Amino acid sequence: MATYSQILGTGSYLPVKIVTNYDLEKMLDTSHDWIVERTGIRQRHIAAEHETALMMAECATHQALTAADITPSHIDMIIVATTTPEKLYPSTACLLQQRLGVAGCPAFDLNSTACAGFIYAFSIADQYIRSGTVKTVLVIGSEVMSRVVDWQDRATCVLFGDGAGAVILGAQNKPGVLSTHLHADGTYGDVLAVPIGVGKPVAQYTYMTMKGNQLFKIAVNILGQLFDETLTVNGIHKSEVDWLVPHQANMRIIHGMAKKLAMPLDRVAITLDEQGNTSAASIPLALDKAVRDGRIQRGQLLLLEGFGGGLTWGSALVRY
Ligand SMILES: CC(C)(COP(=O)(O)OP(=O)(O)OC[C@H]1O[C@@H](n2cnc3c(N)ncnc32)[C@H](O)[C@@H]1OP(=O)(O)O)[C@@H](O)C(=O)NCCC(=O)NCCS
Numbered sequence: 086m087a088t089y090s091q092i093l094g095t096g097s098y099l100p101v102k103i104v105t106n107y108d109l110e111k112m113l114d115t116s117h118d119w120i121v122e123r124t125g126i127r128q129r130h131i132a133a134e135h136e137t138a139l140m141m142a143e144c145a146t147h148q149a150l151t152a153a154d155i156t157p158s159h160i161d162m163i164i165v166a167t168t169t170p171e172k173l174y175p176s177t178a179c180l181l182q183q184r185l186g187v188a189g190c191p192a193f194d195l196n197s198t199a200c201a202g203f204i205y206a207f208s209i210a211d212q213y214i215r216s217g218t219v220k221t222v223l224v225i226g227s228e229v230m231s232r233v234v235d236w237q238d239r240a241t242c243v244l245f246g247d248g249a250g251a252v253i254l255g256a257q258n259k260p261g262v263l264s265t266h267l268h269a270d271g272t273y274g275d276v277l278a279v280p281i282g283v284g285k286p287v288a289q290y291t292y293m294t295m296k297g298n299q300l301f302k303i304a305v306n307i308l309g310q311l312f313d314e315t316l317t318v319n320g321i322h323k324s325e326v327d328w329l330v331p332h333q334a335n336m337r338i339i340h341g342m343a344k345k346l347a348m349p350l351d352r353v354a355i356t357l358d359e360q361g362n363t364s365a366a367s368i369p370l371a372l373d374k375a376v377r378d379g380r381i382q383r384g385q386l387l388l389l390e391g392f393g394g395g396l397t398w399g400s401a402l403v404r405y
């Protein structure tokens with residue numbers, strides 16, 4: 086009998102401190118109205134010193150374990166998608182494994198898949214479960230984006246926020262995850278980058294650089310193709326999708342994608358207005374919110390999509 090992966094539980098963590106657009110008006114040459122009109126963002130959570138990628142991942146994990154009704158001892162693999170890890174190594178996943186007390190299982194970070202990191206991690210977890218290698222995988226997106234944006238650069242810093250989302254995928258004999266689709270195109274590497282690297286003078290390269298306008302157009306194009314690919318591979322009509330769970334980068338992109346699927350906005354899991362773009366954490370955060378407040382129900386069909394630096398992008402079609 087074929088093995089599939091199923092979402093067993095989800096969890097999340099958001100930093101306590103909220104920074105509104107009005108707060109940003111006091112620091113930058115920007116306005117609440119500009120940010121809302123161009124992006125849809127009204128506020129974002131910003132991490133305090135102790136709210137690191139590891140700390141937030143751990144909190145989200147405990148919620149997900151409770152939701153899945155399992156203990157850490159059931160975890161066979163840990164993948165943390167983060168562009169803002171605790172250290173180059175040990176990985177955030179290894180540090181988390183140590184805190185969970187489950188030494189022995191594979192644990193690793195996906196660092197450079199940026200905002201598509203969660204989809205990449207989710208896809209890897211699904212492949213390992215389908216192959217029968219492991220039964221239960223902890224997949225996390227955890228980000229402190231506030232530490233890689235330049236707070237003097239109004240074109241980028243207003244867009245991002247911090248947080249973590251966790252999903253536990255487990256093996257079962259019916260789908261579950263129907264398919265995942267991953268892509269990358271290094272030709273667009275300079276469109277979105279945090280160019281810091283080993284051996285580079287830090288001050289010059291620490292912060293994110295982004296060609297927002299170009300990225301916007303590329304995103305709309307690649308996501309449209311990605312939806313077509315995902316639906317075609319599964320022989321599914323867009324009307325069968327119950328929920329779009331998108332990466333939360335820009336409300337105009339999200340609206341465009343909902344329109345492509347002919348989907349009303351109340352069938353789109355949106356957290357962008359309250360959380361901003363939390364990079365690899367944005368999809369599991371949006372998923373967890375809609376699961377916890379009862380909007381997403383068991384048996385419904387979910388389309389998850391993400392895109393980010395690299396460029397990287399990907400999707401997952403999931404029977405929840
Ligand atoms: C970043 C983004 C919101 C900018 O919106 P836009 O409509 O493309 O705006 P532009 O970059 O063309 O800038 C328009 C003007 O607003 C200004 N501006 C930029 N940021 C501003 C801010 N926070 N407040 C006020 N004005 C701002 C620009 O300087 C520019 O001024 P100018 O016309 O005098 O030169 C939009 O391009 C976007 O969301 N792109 C995708 C980004 C993304 O998805 N990133 C994450 C990927 S994971």
